[in-house]
Amino acid sequence: MRYSALSLLGNAFSKNKNWKPAWRNPDPKPNYDVIIIGGGGHGLATAYYLSKVFGVRNVAVLEKGYLGSGNIGRNTTIIRSNYLLEGNNPFYEFSMKLWEGLEQDFNFNAMVSQRGVINLFHSDAQRDAYTRRGNAMRLHGVDAELLNRDQLREKLPFLDYENARFPIMGGLMQARGGTVRHDAVAWGFARGADQNGVDIIQNCEVTGIDRDGDQITGVQTTRGAITCNKLAMAVAGSSSHVAKMVDMRLPIESHALQAFVSEGLKPFIDTVVTFGAGHFYVSQSDKGGLVFGGDIEGYNSYAQRGNLACVEHVAEAGMAMIPALSRVRILRSWGGIMDMSMDGSPIMDRTHLANLYFNGGWCYGGFKATPASGYCFAHLLATDTPHETATAFRMDRFARGYLLDEKGVGAQANLH
Amino acid sequence: MSSLVKCPHCGLRPREEFTIRGEVATPRPSAGADEATWFDHVYLRDNPRGEHREYWHHSSGCRRWLVLTRNTLTHETSDVVDASTLKTEGAQ
Numbered sequence: 001m002r003y004s005a006l007s008l009l010g011n012a013f014s015k016n017k018n019w020k021p022a023w024r025n026p027d028p029k030p031n032y033d034v035i036i037i038g039g040g041g042h043g044l045a046t047a048y049y050l051s052k053v054f055g056v057r058n059v060a061v062l063e064k065g066y067l068g069s070g071n072i073g074r075n076t077t078i079i080r081s082n083y084l085l086e087g088n089n090p091f092y093e094f095s096m097k098l099w100e101g102l103e104q105d106f107n108f109n110a111m112v113s114q115r116g117v118i119n120l121f122h123s124d125a126q127r128d129a130y131t132r133r134g135n136a137m138r139l140h141g142v143d144a145e146l147l148n149r150d151q152l153r154e155k156l157p158f159l160d161y162e163n164a165r166f167p168i169m170g171g172l173m174q175a176r177g178g179t180v181r182h183d184a185v186a187w188g189f190a191r192g193a194d195q196n197g198v199d200i201i202q203n204c205e206v207t208g209i210d211r212d213g214d215q216i217t218g219v220q221t222t223r224g225a226i227t228c229n230k231l232a233m234a235v236a237g238s239s240s241h242v243a244k245m246v247d248m249r250l251p252i253e254s255h256a257l258q259a260f261v262s263e264g265l266k267p268f269i270d271t272v273v274t275f276g277a278g279h280f281y282v283s284q285s286d287k288g289g290l291v292f293g294g295d296i297e298g299y300n301s302y303a304q305r306g307n308l309a310c311v312e313h314v315a316e317a318g319m320a321m322i323p324a325l326s327r328v329r330i331l332r333s334w335g336g337i338m339d340m341s342m343d344g345s346p347i348m349d350r351t352h353l354a355n356l357y358f359n360g361g362w363c364y365g366g367f368k369a370t371p372a373s374g375y376c377f378a379h380l381l382a383t384d385t386p387h388e389t390a391t392a393f394r395m396d397r398f399a400r401g402y403l404l405d406e407k408g409v410g411a412q413a414n415l416h
Numbered sequence: 417m418s419s420l421v422k423c424p425h426c427g428l429r430p431r432e433e434f435t436i437r438g439e440v441a442t443p444r445p446s447a448g449a450d451e452a453t454w455f456d457h458v459y460l461r462d463n464p465r466g467e468h469r470e471y472w473h474h475s476s477g478c479r480r481w482l483v484l485t486r487n488t489l490t491h492e493t494s495d496v497v498d499a500s501t502l503k504t505e506g507a508q
């Protein structure tokens with residue numbers, strides 16, 4: 001059923017008793033043209049665009065937990081396309097354009113809110129770096145605006161501008177950036193893919209990959225063996241673990257990242273702000289809770305939880321940026337597993353096996369990429385060539401020396 | 417992960433005193449090693465779910481490099497030794 005004002009009204013009259021589940025809950029078939037491992041945002045978006053744009057409909061998404069149990073339901077919902085590098089920027093801008101039309105496209109309210117993203121700067125050098133980034137964005141046709149301290153004060157009067165260690169001098173703003181309700185993104189893509197005939201199979205963990213020479217023949221799962229013509233990995237933090245099933249070692253480490261939400265407050269912060277000096281960023285959800293986080297914990301982890309040292313660190317950095325936060329109570333915190341690549345950028349490519357495709361290495365920034373990642377991965381799966389905006393995300397770029405290192409910190413995963 | 421790490425020199429210390437370098441990889445290749453060996457050393461990781469050997473630096477303590485054996489799924493540390501106790505036979 002298409003959701004519309006009319007369907008809302010009709011169902012209200014029948015006391016909302018006639019709503020149908022948004023997607024089926026099928027048993028796995030014995031064979032699929034394409035199997036996607038991982039029912040996170042990227043796996044579901046891939047299935048959606050495969051079935052919608054590329055006409056490949058005999059597709060299954062295998063998810064080991066429930067839909068939305070991974071990073072897609074754990075992130076802090078920020079979208080932006082404020083990238084510096086040539087290989088990154090057009091891809092993230094493609095994603096931003098898809099976000100802008102997504103809700104109409106998949107007929108689901110994902111609460112896309114272009115409330116702006118502001119990165120604060122605290123020194124002349126940092127201002128110069130942000131100016132350069134802003135210029136690079138504008139050269140790519142992306143909106144960017146450098147705000148001085150007075151312009152910023154009007155928007156965000158509650159920041160600690162005179163902070164002794166990190167005075168705030170201004171910020172780089174992308175007005176089209178913002179937030180999207182993350183689990184609605186998973187649900188919207190799942191529903192759309194399901195309507196096109198894709199089987200979304202939950203509680204189905206892939207435990208082994210079958211092959212014949214350099215050809216994948218199928219997968220072993222907790223719900224039995226399934227064969228396929230093409231196999232696509234989109235398992236984010238579990239990338240290395242699943243890749244090991246085909247003896248693949250990746251330029252990826254798995255790290256823990258936490259996020260936090262406060263008690264509900266009256267409207268306070270109407271944009272997304274990142275503290276360029278410490279590890280802190282914050283926005284306010286429509287329910288009123290402040291949603292915030294910091295940096296990864298720094299150690300390899302598959303635990304989906306973090307450590308108190310980081311809680312303290314994030315709270316300190318938050319207080320340094322917004323002293324008023326001292327009176328806010330934290331309601332919940334949680335963690336996810338980040339697939340940190342060695343240059344901080346993603347990998348989307350074919351592999352050493354003929355019909356195995358890899359999508360991962362999204363680090364802590366893959367939510368914003370969800371629609372474009374799905375579109376481009378579907379393009380790769382259907383045509384065996386990369387989408388024009390994703391040609392830099394090659395697996396062999398590390399060996400060839402074509403890194404995409406936005407931060408310029410080198411092969412040290414916990415510094416990206 | 418516990419908030420305390422047991423340094424073999426300083427005893428139980430807060431995690432904030434340490435800097436984490438990461439996986440104890442293959443030994444550093446010699447300068448003349450081929451590109452494939454260097455690529456493997458610099459970029460590829462085992463990244464296991466389970467037991468993991470990793471370098472930690474007690475940067476705000478004794479400033480010694482340590483090797484922790486830690487479970488990446490449970491965060492339990494089973495062993496900590498001074499890094500100098502590792503064999504350092506250089507690869508070719």
Ligand SMILES: Cc1cc2nc3c(=O)[nH]c(=O)nc-3n(C[C@H](O)[C@H](O)[C@H](O)COP(=O)(O)OP(=O)(O)OC[C@H]3O[C@@H](n4cnc5c(N)ncnc54)[C@H](O)[C@@H]3O)c2cc1C
Pocket residue numbers: 037038039040041042043062063064065068069070071072073074075076077078079204205206207234235236237238242257258259293334335336337338362363364365366367368369
């Ligand atoms: C706290 C936090 C904050 C973040 N904030 C932001 C942000 O503000 N903006 C942003 O752009 N990004 C952010 N991110 C990053 C973003 O969430 C991820 O990069 C992105 O969600 C990863 O892609 P995904 O949605 O496909 O991953 P996931 O949702 O993790 O999907 C992978 C799925 O694979 C499944 N899986 C794993 N192994 C198997 C197996 N063997 N068989 C079957 N299924 C398997 C998992 O269960 C999981 O559901 C954040 C992440 C975290 C944790």
Ligand SMILES: [Zn+2]
Pocket residue numbers: 423424425426427474477478479480
């Ligand atoms: Zn010590």
